[in-house]
Structure formats: C-alpha cells, structure tokens
Amino acid sequence: MxxxxxxxxxxxxxxxxxxxxxxxxxxxxxxxxxxxxxxxxxxxxxxxxxxxxxxxxxxxxxxxxxxxxxxxxxxxxxxxxxxxxxxxxxxxxxxxxxxxxxxxxxxxxxxxxxxxxxxxxxxRNMDQVLDLHPEDFDVTVEPGVTRKALNTYLRDTGLWFPVDPGADASLCGMAATSASGTNAVRYGTMRENVVNLEVVLADGSIIHTAGKGRRPRKTSAGYNLTNLFVGSEGTLGIITKTTLRLYGIPEAMVSAVCSFPSVQEAVDSTVQILQAGVPIARIEFLDDVMIDACNRFSSLSYSVSPTLFLEFHGSEQSLEEQVSTTEDITQSNGGSDFQWARDAETRSRLWKARHDAWYAALALRPGCKAYATDVCVPLSRLPQIIVETKEDLIESRLTGPIAGHVGDGNFHCLMVVDPSDPDELHRVHLFTERLARRALAMDGTCTGEHGVGLGKQALLREEMGPLSIQVMQxxxxxxxxxxxxxxxxxxxxxxx
Amino acid sequence: MxxxxxxxxxxxxxxxxxxxxxxxxxxxxxxxxxxxxxxxxxxxxxxxxxxxxxxxxxxxxxxxxxxxxxxxxxxxxxxxxxxxxxxxxxxxxxxxxxxxxxxxxxxxxxxxxxxxxxxxxxxRNMDQVLDLHPEDFDVTVEPGVTRKALNTYLRDTGLWFPVDPGADASLCGMAATSASGTNAVRYGTMRENVVNLEVVLADGSIIHTAGKGRRPRKTSAGYNLTNLFVGSEGTLGIITKTTLRLYGIPEAMVSAVCSFPSVQEAVDSTVQILQAGVPIARIEFLDDVMIDACNRFSSLSYSVSPTLFLEFHGSEQSLEEQVSTTEDITQSNGGSDFQWARDAETRSRLWKARHDAWYAALALRPGCKAYATDVCVPLSRLPQIIVETKEDLIESRLTGPIAGHVGDGNFHCLMVVDPSDPDELHRVHLFTERLARRALAMDGTCTGEHGVGLGKQALLREEMGPLSIQVMQxxxxxxxxxxxxxxxxxxxxxxx
Incomplete structure (x- = not known):
C-alpha cells in the first residue's frame, strides 16, 4: 500500500x-x-x-x-x-x-x-581534480570538487564547465540530482554533460558506468548506466567520481535586459529567438513581482513588468549579430528598454537583479524562509501556467515572485514563508501541489531540475503513472x- | 558461465x-x-x-x-x-x-x-507523425516513420530533425540503437534528442518513459527511463512512439573541404575548431585510401591525403566568420586546397566524395560485401589509433578505407570483404577485434553508434568490466x- x-x-x-x-x-x-x-x-x-x-x-x-x-x-x-x-x-x-x-x-x-x-x-575530503584532458574537452573530479572550484582550476586552460545551478554545488552532487540552471538552454543539463561515473553500490562494489577510465564523447555500448545514475539522488549508489564534458571559454559575452507588456510577449520572443537559431547562452524570465523586489533590494529602476535577462556567448562579430537579431525580435513583440552591455562590470550590473533574486525575494518579508518550487512545461504553455499561478498566489494570499529558465520552460516561485504560521504553511503546501498538477496537466513535469527528494514522491507517481513507477521500483x-x-x-x- | x-x-x-x-x-x-x-x-x-x-x-x-x-x-x-x-x-x-x-x-x-x-x-504499418508542436520544438512519431519522412513532413514548418546516421532509418529504431552520425558534433545523438518514449514491455504492458504525453525540455523526475531504453536495442521493450526535439532550419549552410599532410594535422585542426567555439555542424574525416576510392568512383580529383569535409549552419553573416576562422586554423596546421561553397548544388558536389564513400569502398572490389567497424576514442587519441589501424590493415592484407565523425572521435573502417574466402574472413575478424581493443586501450569504446548487437558482446564485457555487466544484466x-x-x-x- x-x-x-x-x-x-x-x-x-x-x-x-x-x-x-x-x-x-x-x-x-x-x-x-x-x-x-x-x-x-x-x-x-x-x-x-x-x-x-x-x-x-x-x-x-x-x-x-x-x-x-x-x-x-x-x-x-x-x-x-x-x-x-x-x-x-x-x-x-x-x-x-x-x-x-x-x-x-x-x-x-x-x-x-x-x-x-x-x-x-x-x-568533502575527496576534493581532487583528476585527469584533465584539455585537448579532449574532458575532466574527472572527485565529489568534494564544486563547480566554482573546477572553473577556478580550469582558469588558464581556455576551458570551462558551464552547468550553473546558482549554488556552488558539488559536481558529483549535481550529477546525482540532474542539476541544470541558467546555461542549460545552450550547454544542456548534467544529463548531457556527464561522460562517466564511478559509483559505489549499496554492497560496496565499485562500478564505472561507462567502463573504468573511459571517456569517448559518445557511445552506444550497452545500457546507458551513466544516465541511470544521473538524477538518481543517491538512491542507487554513491557517486565517487564524475567525468565531465568541458567547453572552450567564449571569446566574448554580451548581457542584455528587456521588458515586456505581458508574459505572452516575453515567451513569444523566447520561442522566436530559439527558432531563429540564435545560440543564446542564458535567457531568464523574472515576473513583475520579482522585478519589483529586485528594484527595492538593489536600488534598481527596472520597469515593473515581465522581463527577460539574456546572455550571449561567441566571437565579437557573431555577438553583434546575435544581439541585433534578438533586439529585433523583442521589439516586434512589444519589448522595450532593451539594454545591453559587453564589459564585465556593466554586464554584472545589468544582471544584478537576476543574480540577487533569491535574496530580494527573502527581503520582501524579513525573518521568513524561502522555498523554491520547480516545474517545467513545454514553452508554449508557459504564459498560461504563469498567469494562472500568479492568480493562484493572490487568491492564496502568498508571496512567490517568479524566476524562470524560460528557454527550457522551467520556472520557480520563490515562496517566502513564515515558518511559525501553520495556516500559511498549509496554504503553501496546497499551492505547490496545485502548481505541480497544473504543470502535469500541460504535458510538463513536477520537477525540472531540483529532483524529487522528499517533497514530490506522490507527484512523481501522478506524473509517471503506476507502470512506469513499477519499472523504477x-x-x-x-x-x-x-x-x-x-x-x-x-x-x-x-x-x- | x-x-x-x-x-x-x-x-x-x-x-x-x-x-x-x-x-x-x-x-x-x-x-x-x-x-x-x-x-x-x-x-x-x-x-x-x-x-x-x-x-x-x-x-x-x-x-x-x-x-x-x-x-x-x-x-x-x-x-x-x-x-x-x-x-x-x-x-x-x-x-x-x-x-x-x-x-x-x-x-x-x-x-x-x-x-x-x-x-x-x-x-512499418505504424507510420504516423503525431502531435507536432512547432512552438515547442517537439514532435511524436510512430516507429514506421523514418528520418527522411519526418523531415519531408516538417518541410513547411521551418523546423527539422538533424540526427543523420546516413541510412533512412526508422526514428524509433534510431532511438533503440542510440544512433547518431554526421550531425552529432553540433546537435547531439539520439540520447540528447529523445524526450519521451512509449514502450511495450515483454509482458505486454505499455509504459511511457517520461510519463504519458509529457514533453518538457528537461526533467529531473525520477530515474531516467528514457535513456535506459535509448540504446537498449530491443532487449528491454518495443518502442512504439518517440517524442523528439526539433531545431530551427538554419538560415544558410556552407560546405567546405580541406586536405592535410597527415592525420595528426587534420585532428589538430578539429580540436582547435571546437576550442575556438566554431559551432560546426559536421566535420568528417576521410583517409587517403578512402579519398582515392572516392576519386575513382566519382571521377573526382581530390588530393590523395587525409581530408576533412566540413559543414557550417547559421546566418549568412555568422557563416562568413565560421568559414574564415576555420580556414585560418586549417592553414596553420598545413591544410591546403581549402574549398568552400554556399549554393546547394556546389555544396552537394563538394561533399559528393563523403556521401558516396560506402559505394566507393564497395567499388574497390566488385562482388565483395562491406562491413563497417565502429569505434570511438577521445579526440587526442585519433591520430595514433588511425595510424596504427592503417598499418594493421596493410599487415593483415585487408581493404578498409577509413571515414570518421572526427568531431566526436568516432570512425569506421569500411571493410570490403570477399564472403567466399574463409581466410580473409578470419583475418577481418581478428583485425576488428584488435581495432576494438586498441580503442579500449585508449579510453574509448568498441561502439560509438552502431550498438553491440550480435557482434560485440565479448568486447562490451571487456569495455565495461564484470561488475557493470552484472548491473546491466x-x-x-x-x-x-x-x-x-x-x-x-x-x-x-x-x-x-
């Protein structure tokens, strides 16, 4: 039962x-x-x-x-x-x-x-970067190595590891939870970037999901054990090494910000940018409530409306074209205040709102805790689910500014909750279940990148159906x- | 036992x-x-x-x-x-x-x-394209739908499905064998492009690997059943539907060809092109024997030396830059005869040698059969393995021109074999085993894209080790x- x-x-x-x-x-x-x-x-x-x-x-x-x-x-x-x-x-x-x-x-x-x-x-004591092969674009790390530590290590090689969930997480932990984040629209999630894993199974035996020391960029040799352990959240074994794909550091980067009259226009712009083949590196959505919070928290003056934060990677010349195409698309969808920047300092200032979103949300209600929901739907369903979710937040009397990796159809409500208020906690719980079921009703998933963990086991069952759950079991x-x-x-x- | x-x-x-x-x-x-x-x-x-x-x-x-x-x-x-x-x-x-x-x-x-x-x-009677969602970049197909049939169906949508193993294979079959081919360096293999599968298990039960009808671009909901069935070669269930990622058709394409003094220089160019962030769509290697065969078969006059065939996808402006960067890199590595073309007809003529490689190989020995080996190694090991393999071919008195998806480190010897000669068959068998073991000794795999099937079960065991094989079993x-x-x-x- x-x-x-x-x-x-x-x-x-x-x-x-x-x-x-x-x-x-x-x-x-x-x-x-x-x-x-x-x-x-x-x-x-x-x-x-x-x-x-x-x-x-x-x-x-x-x-x-x-x-x-x-x-x-x-x-x-x-x-x-x-x-x-x-x-x-x-x-x-x-x-x-x-x-x-x-x-x-x-x-x-x-x-x-x-x-x-x-x-x-x-x-944490297993924190060595092992077996860097710059010419093969791969590296193997122990579980104590975080993504920032790896990128610091790689600093002088011209390479980097782009998957960025925000936190400075362990790379093996990121593999275990199938993490992704802001760069996934261009570079993929951990699923696409793990080449091999060393795993200790429950009985202590040590396996290598793609064979010991192997690191071909592709393989069709037997069952894909690597991707069975990626996202298994520690329930199948302990990941003790992960071999990762690396990428050349882009010659240059441009960041941009643009406001829209509605969620629909922001999402339409996203679809058209992807369809135009712009190799966008990050395309992040913040709703009006989130922007308002960021304005207050960081003394910014963005228009309080649905906003896209974008980042482009490439050569100097290709960036000009990417930005120009993107600006045209956003303008044709009613976007305004298109700002962009090339130098690191201005880029950082431009993206400050996005980077500080979590703290800006928390600052809305000092003393409260934050809880990030995490659903993912097909792109075209984003406007509807975000509009319905915002209505639900108001009806539920809850604070939950929205930030999303809109290129993947993945978004979070950053719920700011008073942990001492049982009634509010109850409303949060009912709200998050409704949100997940709304995503399921729109062909989506109850978790795009945070995993199932303790919180979403019943929802996973609804999402997969009893037979697929039986297969997982x-x-x-x-x-x-x-x-x-x-x-x-x-x-x-x-x-x- | x-x-x-x-x-x-x-x-x-x-x-x-x-x-x-x-x-x-x-x-x-x-x-x-x-x-x-x-x-x-x-x-x-x-x-x-x-x-x-x-x-x-x-x-x-x-x-x-x-x-x-x-x-x-x-x-x-x-x-x-x-x-x-x-x-x-x-x-x-x-x-x-x-x-x-x-x-x-x-x-x-x-x-x-x-x-x-x-x-x-x-x-074959299940040949419907179902549930095309252009704005979500996804489509669901039945197993009778081939990749060419799908791309014909998509013709007027501005979208295409890029994975191209050469043959006009069933897309569900391509999922079952984890196929890839020439476009994988940019667009990934089936592993990266299958969103969901409908599978009938051995007992007749029907499951959906990502839940029925679901098609988020990313998910971390439970074990990755999708990628367990991708590449399972029909041994875990019958794939009856596959939901695929689609891409915007590039605004323009450019093809190019370039000859090199040695395999090393061709591979060095490939590594540098990837490191420079050129979003190359195809980068194919043909060895001197293969080029010679193609010259004879199609009355071409390419220099009989290691050769790269390249294809670039993008906007008109970005293509100029991609081609220019690539030409600089190839020249600095001793590449010569760099030819490129933009219009469809000239592009097709330029790539004719690559497209006809299989038939050109067969024409070397009329009446013989062809057998394609398939190994994949880290990029940096390609020169050594190709040089050793060419020596082995000569010593073994075998005909096996080489063609490879060099951006992935994956290559094939197109063995041309007289099926009525038991001694030659024996030499082919010993050669292919040596080739696979050479790939294994260089951190590679015995199969990059053809799968294990009947031919590589013992090699898979060597590649994975007994414990990983036990897990697969x-x-x-x-x-x-x-x-x-x-x-x-x-x-x-x-x-x-």
Whole structure:
C-alpha cells in the first residue's frame, strides 16, 4: 500500500515522517545497536578524524538548503578515497544501515535528510581534480570538487564547465540530482554533460558506468548506466567520481535586459529567438513581482513588468549579430528598454537583479524562509501556467515572485514563508501541489531540475503513472535490494 | 558461465550461433509448437494480412544491412497500433516466444536476427507523425516513420530533425540503437534528442518513459527511463512512439573541404575548431585510401591525403566568420586546397566524395560485401589509433578505407570483404577485434553508434568490466525476467 508524505507540511511543522521499508534496520533501538557495532569498523577504515557522532555535525548533515526539516543521521563518516567509501559501504551493508551521500548540502528537495537514520557519507575530503584532458574537452573530479572550484582550476586552460545551478554545488552532487540552471538552454543539463561515473553500490562494489577510465564523447555500448545514475539522488549508489564534458571559454559575452507588456510577449520572443537559431547562452524570465523586489533590494529602476535577462556567448562579430537579431525580435513583440552591455562590470550590473533574486525575494518579508518550487512545461504553455499561478498566489494570499529558465520552460516561485504560521504553511503546501498538477496537466513535469527528494514522491507517481513507477521500483530493487541507499527518497516506501 | 560468440566469423561463414538461455522456448520442436498455438491468436489480433509465415518475408526480416548472417524469425507480425503490439506481446509472453522488434532493417550489428527464432514485430504499418508542436520544438512519431519522412513532413514548418546516421532509418529504431552520425558534433545523438518514449514491455504492458504525453525540455523526475531504453536495442521493450526535439532550419549552410599532410594535422585542426567555439555542424574525416576510392568512383580529383569535409549552419553573416576562422586554423596546421561553397548544388558536389564513400569502398572490389567497424576514442587519441589501424590493415592484407565523425572521435573502417574466402574472413575478424581493443586501450569504446548487437558482446564485457555487466544484466532481468525481448543481443547468455 502506498501513502502520501505531504512533506511540505510535515517537514515544515516538524511532524515525524512515517516511513516503512522492508530491509533496513528500521527500529530505532535496533538501529542504534547496529550503529554502535559499526562505529569501530568505521574508525578502523577512516581513522578517528574520519567519523563524527557529535550532535552539531549530525544536525549539519541532516538538512540541505530547502525548508525540509532536519533529519540528522546517526553518524557522519568522512572517507578520503573510493576504497574507503567502498569499505564503509560494506560495513553498512553488513549491518543493514542506511547510507546517505552528502556533497555540499545545497540541494532543494531534502535529499540528504536521514529519514531512516543511518550513516551520512560526507565526501568533502575527496576534493581532487583528476585527469584533465584539455585537448579532449574532458575532466574527472572527485565529489568534494564544486563547480566554482573546477572553473577556478580550469582558469588558464581556455576551458570551462558551464552547468550553473546558482549554488556552488558539488559536481558529483549535481550529477546525482540532474542539476541544470541558467546555461542549460545552450550547454544542456548534467544529463548531457556527464561522460562517466564511478559509483559505489549499496554492497560496496565499485562500478564505472561507462567502463573504468573511459571517456569517448559518445557511445552506444550497452545500457546507458551513466544516465541511470544521473538524477538518481543517491538512491542507487554513491557517486565517487564524475567525468565531465568541458567547453572552450567564449571569446566574448554580451548581457542584455528587456521588458515586456505581458508574459505572452516575453515567451513569444523566447520561442522566436530559439527558432531563429540564435545560440543564446542564458535567457531568464523574472515576473513583475520579482522585478519589483529586485528594484527595492538593489536600488534598481527596472520597469515593473515581465522581463527577460539574456546572455550571449561567441566571437565579437557573431555577438553583434546575435544581439541585433534578438533586439529585433523583442521589439516586434512589444519589448522595450532593451539594454545591453559587453564589459564585465556593466554586464554584472545589468544582471544584478537576476543574480540577487533569491535574496530580494527573502527581503520582501524579513525573518521568513524561502522555498523554491520547480516545474517545467513545454514553452508554449508557459504564459498560461504563469498567469494562472500568479492568480493562484493572490487568491492564496502568498508571496512567490517568479524566476524562470524560460528557454527550457522551467520556472520557480520563490515562496517566502513564515515558518511559525501553520495556516500559511498549509496554504503553501496546497499551492505547490496545485502548481505541480497544473504543470502535469500541460504535458510538463513536477520537477525540472531540483529532483524529487522528499517533497514530490506522490507527484512523481501522478506524473509517471503506476507502470512506469513499477519499472523504477524494479530498477531500484535490482541495484539496492535491501533498500539501504538514501531510503525514503524518489520512490515511496511500501508498507509491509 | 559466459562464452564468446566471435560472431563475425560465425555469422559470415554461416555457422549456427550456440545460444543458451533460461526461459524462452529454446528447443526448436517446442518452439514450433508454441508458434503454431500462437498463430491463431496473432491472426485474431491483427487480421489475416497482419501476419506472415512465408519464407521470403521471414528471411527479409531476419537480417539487417550488416554482414551478419540471416536468422529468420518463425513468424512476422504487422501490428497497426500500440494496442495490437501489446496484445501480440501478451500472446508471446504466454507462450514464452522471443519478440524481435523490426523498424527498417538498416542496422549494422545484426540486431534484428532471430537467433532464438520467435516473433518479429515489423512496425512499418505504424507510420504516423503525431502531435507536432512547432512552438515547442517537439514532435511524436510512430516507429514506421523514418528520418527522411519526418523531415519531408516538417518541410513547411521551418523546423527539422538533424540526427543523420546516413541510412533512412526508422526514428524509433534510431532511438533503440542510440544512433547518431554526421550531425552529432553540433546537435547531439539520439540520447540528447529523445524526450519521451512509449514502450511495450515483454509482458505486454505499455509504459511511457517520461510519463504519458509529457514533453518538457528537461526533467529531473525520477530515474531516467528514457535513456535506459535509448540504446537498449530491443532487449528491454518495443518502442512504439518517440517524442523528439526539433531545431530551427538554419538560415544558410556552407560546405567546405580541406586536405592535410597527415592525420595528426587534420585532428589538430578539429580540436582547435571546437576550442575556438566554431559551432560546426559536421566535420568528417576521410583517409587517403578512402579519398582515392572516392576519386575513382566519382571521377573526382581530390588530393590523395587525409581530408576533412566540413559543414557550417547559421546566418549568412555568422557563416562568413565560421568559414574564415576555420580556414585560418586549417592553414596553420598545413591544410591546403581549402574549398568552400554556399549554393546547394556546389555544396552537394563538394561533399559528393563523403556521401558516396560506402559505394566507393564497395567499388574497390566488385562482388565483395562491406562491413563497417565502429569505434570511438577521445579526440587526442585519433591520430595514433588511425595510424596504427592503417598499418594493421596493410599487415593483415585487408581493404578498409577509413571515414570518421572526427568531431566526436568516432570512425569506421569500411571493410570490403570477399564472403567466399574463409581466410580473409578470419583475418577481418581478428583485425576488428584488435581495432576494438586498441580503442579500449585508449579510453574509448568498441561502439560509438552502431550498438553491440550480435557482434560485440565479448568486447562490451571487456569495455565495461564484470561488475557493470552484472548491473546491466540485473536491469535486463528486472525488466524482462523471461528473456523474451530480442534474446542474444547486447548481453551474452548464461549457460545453464
């Protein structure tokens, strides 16, 4: 029998998640005993400094940047290499203890919460950039390497890794959650940019999804294991290395901003820009509420209307043409105040509103917390869903300025919520479920880039249908028959 | 216990493949009885015209365009809709009969051979283009729709589907084999361009890998089932619909050709073109032997040396810059005879050698058959592997001109083989195994785009390692526990 978690409410209000599962040590007393037995083995694997039972450390590893409540693990381990990860996993396997991988904790759907207790594998000590091959446009990194650290490392090579979810996340964590962000319209998401993964499975065995050390730019050799683990949110294995595609740093960049009379005109412009073959690098949408918040927060004076923030990458000459074509398209759709800039400082100033959107939203209601919804629909459905969502926000008496990766049809309401107000939390929960169902009714998905985590298991079931969920469960059972890997995420648990 | 198929030899010489499997009706007499029992059920599902037991039709469906020997199915069915596919699959499931999906039969690794007999599902009667959404850049097609048919259908929309493996293959078949081809360097392979699949599983159940009717441009909702079925070569289910990404037809195109003193200089140029951010649409390599063959076949006069064929897509203005940058790069690497053309007729003439490469290779030895190898390595390893491979060809006394999608590190030897010469066949077999192992030793793959099929099961095992193969086998067992779906492909069979 399946049941809904309705996590927003439960997690925000601190109610205990009721999870049932088949194989892990689920009784608290039994689990504590198993942890006690395992701890000395953990110590012998990664040393005295490689393990922590302290409350503060456990609390710190029990939550991400979302509003999902903290679920601390029983113990945190800090392996230094894949062999240690494997050895630790074998101990967990032997004692039937849950394993929860932890990168930087910048997730947005509660993916690191130890809802069944168990062992958090913090991978921060594995922070080496390995095997850079500039001429092959690829690099391999350990899970402690963040995207900013990688790009700093690559600084003098003429190469960069463009996937940018905003946070300075671990690249292996980005692979685990199938992250994307503002550059996806041109460079793709993690799905298109991961070439190979090293993964430790629940029983401690180490596999390489495309074969050890392999890094061809394309392959049709057997089942695509790489993309099975990308987006698996730690529920199938621990990603201990990822090989990534790199790109040449563009010769030049131009940023631009343009206001529109309505969402429809902003989206129409986006479709026409893509159809014209403009290789746009970023095309971000902010609604009037978001722009107003940004104006207040950063003392800007943008027109309070639907706005596109754009970025173009290319040669000096091609940029002129890209900007000119784009300006023509925006003007023919009623766009006004088209501003653009080439030098880094002015570009940064122009995009300030977009970069500060999260903080600008928070500043609307000091003392509140933020929760970002995340749906994605076909481009043509964006105007309708945004208009309906804005009406719903007003009717629900909620604050949720909208920012979106409009080139992908992906957008977020940055919900600003008073966590001490149960009535408001209830309204937020109902609103986010309606928003996701609105996306599903428009051929879209309940999550474009944040993942399912704790929050969207019931919605995933609605999105996929029972048979596809059965297939997913079959894959999970094949790879993790004891349900040790990050239990309670993505798939709902079956009650015995 | 696993054993090697060494298929090149066995299939070319007509020796029976010895396959053992666990659940399908494997004894010929038992299987014939099962087929006899199933036939009336098949007839009641798809009518008298929807089933064929004739030898000619069965032979036609027992082989693809490779040199793998014909393995005819016991019966061919021609369903007209997914419901019929599902009903037919249920009958097969009930009678434990193998199911082999058949698109256009243009595969190159023997993927349609009924090595365990069974029922071929020819999907040619399901040939509708469905649900075109021009403003969302997506379309859904049935498995009888080929890539040329789709692009003809799209003619007046300003959109096209760019993945081009050469053959006019079924788009669902291209999804099943993870096809790519000449445009992949810019537009990606099928992996990047399939948004959703409708699949009939071995038990007849119908699933949608991204949820029914869904078509967001990106998603992180649960396990990536879409990319599990892309490249699964009919071994996990029958693809009955695929939703594809479309692109705006470029405003203009330019083709170019350039000769180089050595493979190294041609590859160095490729790396520098990519690093410079030139959004090259095609960059194809032909070696001196291939160029010589093309010159003879098409009365051309290209310099008999390593040659790049290039194609640029974009606006008129951007093309000028792309061509100019590329010409500078090729010249700085010793490239000569840089020719380029903008109008369709001259472009076609310029690229004639590349387009006719297959026939030019065959014309080297009239009466012979062609067999295309298919390996892919990191770009920087291309010069070494091509040089070593050319030496090997000479030492092995074999004819195998080389053509490659050099932007991806993927290349083919177009082996021209006398099928009546067992010694030559033996040398071809040993050569192709050495070539694949050379690619594996250079961090590459034994197949970039043709798939594993019958020919590369042992090589796949070497490429992935035993643990990753176990994971693949676990996924296969989870989705097709009776091993009914296209048995004998991708994974080697376990002997009881």
């Amino acid at each position: 399946f049941f809904s978690l309705t996590p927003c409410l439960r997690l925000l209000t601190g109610r205990r998640c009721l999870l049932y599962c088949r194989s892990i040590v689920s009784e608290n007393s039994d689990r504590r005993a198993a942890v006690d037995n395992a701890v000395s083995a953990f110590r012998s694997i990664c040393g005295e400094d490689g393990i922590s039972l302290g409350e503060a450390v456990r609390e710190q590893h029990g939550k991400d940047e979302s509003v999902h409540r903290c679920c601390p693990p029983d113990v945190v381990v800090f392996p230094r290499c894949v062999e240690e990860v494997s050895a630790l996993a074998k101990v967990c396997h032997q004692h039937r203890l849950p394993i929860i991988p932890f990168g930087t904790g910048t997730g947005l759907e509660g993916g690191v919460g130890a809802v069944k207790g168990g062992v958090c594998f913090s991978l 079959g894959l999970k059972d094949a790879l993790d028959p004891l349900n040790l890997m990050n239990p309670g995420k993505i798939l709902q648990q079956v009650e015995l | 696993f054993f090697s198929l060494t298929p090149c030899l066995r299939l070319l010489t007509g020796r029976r493949c010895l396959l053992y499997c666990r659940s399908i009706v494997s004894e010929n007499s038992d299987r014939r009885a099962a087929v006899d029992n199933a036939v009336s059920a098949f007839r009641s599902i798809c009518g008298e015209d929807g089933i064929s037991l004739g030898e000619a039709v069965r032979e036609q469906h027992g082989k693809d365009e490779s040199v793998h020997r014909c393995c005819p199915p016991d019966v061919v069915v021609f369903p007209r809709c997914v419901e019929e596919v599902s009903a037919l699959a249920k009958v097969c499931h009930q009678h434990r009969l193998p199911i082999i999906p058949f698109g256009t039969g243009t595969g190159l690794e023997g993927g349609v051979g009924a090595v365990k007999g069974g029922v071929c599902f020819s999907l 676990g996924l296969k067992d989870a989705l097709d526990p009776l091993n009914l779906m296209n048995p004998g492909k991708i994974l080697q069979q376990v002997e009881l």
